Amino acid sequence: MQPETPAEAQSDQTPQNSAAMATPAGPSARTQTAGTTEPAAATVRVDLERIDRLVNLVGELVINQAMLAQSVTEAGMAEHAAVVSGLEEFMMLTRDIQDSVMMIRAQPVKPLFQRMSRIVREASNAVSKDVRFKTEGETTEVDKTVIERLSDPLTHMIRNAVDHGLETPEKREAAGKTREGVITLSASHRAGRVLIEISDDGAGINRPRVREIAISKGLIPAEANLTDAEIDNLLFLPGFSTASQISNLSGRGVGMDVVKSSIAALGGRVSITSEPNIGTTFSISLPLTLAVLDGMVVRVANQTLVIPLNAIVETATLTSENIKPIGHNTELLHIRGDFVPLYDLGIQLGFRHHKDRAENAIVILTTQEDGSRAALIVDAIMEQRQVVIKGLGKSYDRIPGVAAATILGDGRIALILDPTGLTNTPISKSPDQPLSLAG
Structure with missing residues (x-):
């Protein structure tokens, strides 16, 4: 007797499966089946260069609309009802086109945040720390160009938070904390800009050590009287590092100055707030759009x-x-x-x-x-x-x-x-x- 082939086994099971599918399974099953019949939204993949060209054309349209309104005013035609009405309709149409194009470029930060989860896992394994990664505001929408160019700075800051921000499990227990450190990545709209924050519940910035390193490197005079905020900003100086030895995460000469330059190139800024034994937060403020x-x-x-x-x-x-x-x-x-x-x-x-x-x-x-x-x-x-x-x-x-x-x-x-x-x-x-x- 020869063994059943996969095709025969599938054929034997088909009537039972069909009967089971034909049997009503209650209201919940009917609702689920009805929900799956809804057509999925159609999407089209378009090359980013074409969208950028469309954005540039919309920008020129906005400029030409402003020039036309200026010309109408200078020509003394501002009181002509037909001209004013047509110009207002043109302005409304220009705004609608601009809003539609901006919606095409706007994307949620969720995919970027998901990539950072892998960075946290890799960095925590490299330094043998227990880290829990939290995200907030994943649906916040940002210009696609901003999202793409924000990946490298965020990667560096996440690694910095795992390596320098969080203590070892033993030190956390000694300080009365849980062995597991927490890193939170959040995004929100505030004051017409996008605010992205990377925070940890670590020991905070060791300001005496930062000051000591800055003096040893000749970055500040020994008698300099600096505030806490000024000491924190020393981290953004070129080549500054608190790492005692070179590793895959630290001490390679690529410091927070690179992060600050990358964010500044996007028209943004980065700031630091830190409290001893509570943690450190890096805040990145970016424009909503570049158009x-x-x-x-x-x-x-x-x-x-x-x-x-x-x-x-x-x-x-x-x-x-x-x-x-x-x-x-x-x-x-x-x-x-x-x-x-x-x-x-x-x-x-x-x-x-x-x-x-x-x-x-x-x-x-x-x-x-x-x-x-x-x-x-x-x-x-x-x-x-x-x-x-x-x-x-x-x-x-x-x-x-x-x-x-x-x-x-x-x-x-x-x-x-x-x-x-x-x-x-x-x-x-x-x-x-x-x-x-x-x-």
Whole structure:
């Protein structure tokens, strides 16, 4: 007697399977069967270069729309009902096209976060540590170009958190912690930007050791009096490393300075917060898109600037009564029962002296990634419009507080400001060397 072939075995089982499938299995089974009959959404794979070309064309369309609106105003046709109606429809159509193209480029960060899970496993095995990896905000959508270029910096920071951030299981037990360390990777939208945070529940930054290494390498003088934040930022100096020996994860000369440069190239910034025996958090702030944004066009000392609209909370008229001086150069704005740091854009950018501030100036309240607010003084608000983001290129060094540039409807170039970077780091205090691309 010959053994059954697979085909014969399958044939013998077919009637029983068919009978079982034909037998009703209750409401839940009927619901599941009905759910599987729904057609899947059709998708098309398109080369990224074609999408980039479409984005560039949409950017040119936005610029041409602004130029057309400028020409209509200069020609005195702004009161012509038919022209105004047609121009408004053109503007709405341009916005719809731009939103649709941006939706094509926007992708959730989930695939990127999933790749980081493998990095955590490999790094934890290499250093013999127990690590649990948590993710939050995986559905947060970011421009595809940003996601692709964020992979290497995130990989380095995850490895750094496993190697330097978390203690060994023995040290964690001695400190009253669980043997298993936790690394959390989260993403969220905040103040019109994408905020990505890598946090660990380790021992925190050993600031005395960081300071000692910086002195031994000649990066700071021995008598330097640094704050905790300034000591933490020493980690971003080129070639700085706290690794005592070279391994697959540390001590190879590729430090956090590479991470900071990569993030800065995307128009972002990175910051550190750390508490002893509680942990360390690296925060990466990135623009939502690298193509088009809604901005408020303002005038400061005869210069035209653009402030991202999603960073603006409200506007108000500035009066001497609501300005509260603190110290020699610091001013606060008293508004709605709260005190907000006040910054004059003309002074911050080196366009004018303090005494040259325009009468009846306008203050714009902006929100920061950490939830705090800041007030920016401008001379006038011109209009609200979509602007095309143009990088400053390699001809200019990266300037704190300046995100990019754009082309206005009259052909002039205007700087796009980064309110958080502008208020954290003064750009210039010298009116003799103003910052301008307008010519």
